[in-house]
Amino acid sequence: MDIIVSAPGKVILHGEHSVVYGKPAIAASLNLRSYIHLTPTNDGKVSVNLPSLHLKQSWEITDLEKIAALNNDSPDEVMKMIIELVEKNSDLHGSKTQACSTFLYLYIAICGRNRMSSSMKIQLYSKLPIGAGLGSSASFSVCLATALLLNQNMISDELTVEDRKLIESWSFQGERIIHGNPSGIDNAVATYGGAIRFQSGEILPLQNIPKLRILLVSTGVPRSTKTLVANVRDKYNRLHNIMTPVLEAMASLTVECEKLFVKMSSGDESCTLNFTALEEMIDMNQHLLQTIGVSHPELDKICDITKKYGLHSKLTGAGGGGCAFTLLTPNLKEETLNSVIQELKAEGFHCFETDVGTSGVLIETEPPEKIF
């Protein structure tokens, strides 16, 4: 039976960078989703098709069974053999190698358990920009784990809390192959949806986050999270007395935002006053992020352009390029939105109108081929 699942990306709403210093951050699901369409086959092969990575690859089930037959206690050995198998194909490198390795790892770990030949075709589609700090790999990993676990009847199609725990834990294994030492934030958000607070390695789902409409704007400027984090650390070391209260201000801002979410969920979600308060926090945090030096002229430009239309934006994630988001308030006129999108596009930015705080992994009825 065909299996179709989708999972969201994530955006950091507040607390990027200060989280490195033990402060809280809030991440929310981003309704730009990845989709996996798993089709059982009889050709003795496992095939993957990832159009967004221009990747089409297949492997013989028999080869994979050999790896699966290895002692489960030797995951390093399994991984080594997977990488050898992937690297046989000299066309593969970078994100393609990672995607194949993740897939094969999860396939062998989940489907190999039952020692059954599971010939299948897997198609992955995604609305998420890749490598933009929006959790595209976690979204992929969650879709993959869910589809394979469903295929093996290891979870029910109700996707209960228990099922999701299993999905989260398998997707985290997948993420480890891509990211080495992932925080677990991205796959938690992709699994459960809504929003989470994370602080000092602990992930706490937030109840009752309001569904917020945003415009996600990508600068297309590549950035290195590692370099940006190192630059902030350098400033922190050199200007400790200035940076300490700035990070403290970011922490308080995150806490205030969480309080506001609680208030919005328990009252009138669309109350204009609450949106004004959310916008004020977005502006303040953007300026605090500029203070610690992680903005970028293109990110500043997005903020300036949207400001002209009365909209408020901040960078999200590591900064120094990557993406910003703009809050779209309930009373925003469509023509205003169209104008701002037009101006942003004219400046070379990519715009995605979407929601945050929406569902985590979902079983879909429509094949993604229809959407893409």
Place this chain on the structure above:
Amino acid sequence: MDIIVSAPGKVILHGEHSVVYGKPAIAASLNLRSYIHLTPTNDGKVSVNLPSLHLKQSWEITDLEKIAALNNDSPDEVMKMIIELVEKNSDLHGSKTQACSTFLYLYIAICGRNRMSSSMKIQLYSKLPIGAGLGSSASFSVCLATALLLNQNMISDELTVEDRKLIESWSFQGERIIHGNPSGIDNAVATYGGAIRFQSGEILPLQNIPKLRILLVSTGVPRSTKTLVANVRDKYNRLHNIMTPVLEAMASLTVECEKLFVKMSSGDESCTLNFTALEEMIDMNQHLLQTIGVSHPELDKICDITKKYGLHSKLTGAGGGGCAFTLLTPNLKEETLNSVIQELKAEGFHCFETDVGTSGVLIETEPPEKIF
């Protein structure tokens, strides 16, 4: 004998707004100077000419002597009569009334003391934009007090520390007429030059401030200091936990800047590293000021334009319009400076290339008529 004196304006380098919350601020002299040319006459009149206020006015010495003859213990009565005298001329209002009242107050207080008829012509010129938060009235008041005290031989033309104390205290009296409740910062800077730290009402002259070259850029946007201070207070009350550390960061930044000044003065003043550190602080404080909501699109534009040329700017004073300054480093090329000035002018800004941290009140040899 003709007397020609000049006094500088002031800029706040760091600590505007946070100073309202008991944090330290640094103000420095701005080498855009006001000049007074005092010429003794025999026409039995006291005449003032302030071209920048389009103000030409004269009074009969006999009228002024009547006021001066009043008991010195009744300053309120003296002030009342001065205002009556000024308001006789229905053309005068606003800053003209204030300038005339200040002049007459200081004339009567200083020259009236000796009960001698001092017929004179006073000409005031100023390079300082008026009402832009650059201490133009204090600069005027210091020039006036100095010229009158010199005219009455109450101070020596060496302008010793004792002389300057007298100038400062008289100019403060003059400032009170214009500003009601002045902080004393502006006339301290105009009297002593260099830079001062001020905190919770205390003014401390800073030794060894490096002479810094700046571009002062005026937006021409009028602003109300009172409204801006009130807006920050509102944010402070609403978002206390965020604003408290932001103001703390501003305080630390001011302290670090003072430390850097000490370091620059004791070492190589032109060291590039020190200028890089000064620039970093300028950027950080501009962003902190944006965080508390006191910038303005025109101020942001100045920062953006100068940034394109590798220069760093911040607003100075209350913000919300008014002026910004741009640090000009020793290795800046003249052609770069010319280009940035050209672009700023094309955007409608007024640019003043000048120095900060220079001399306080000075006795000049050249008549200002030659300069203006």
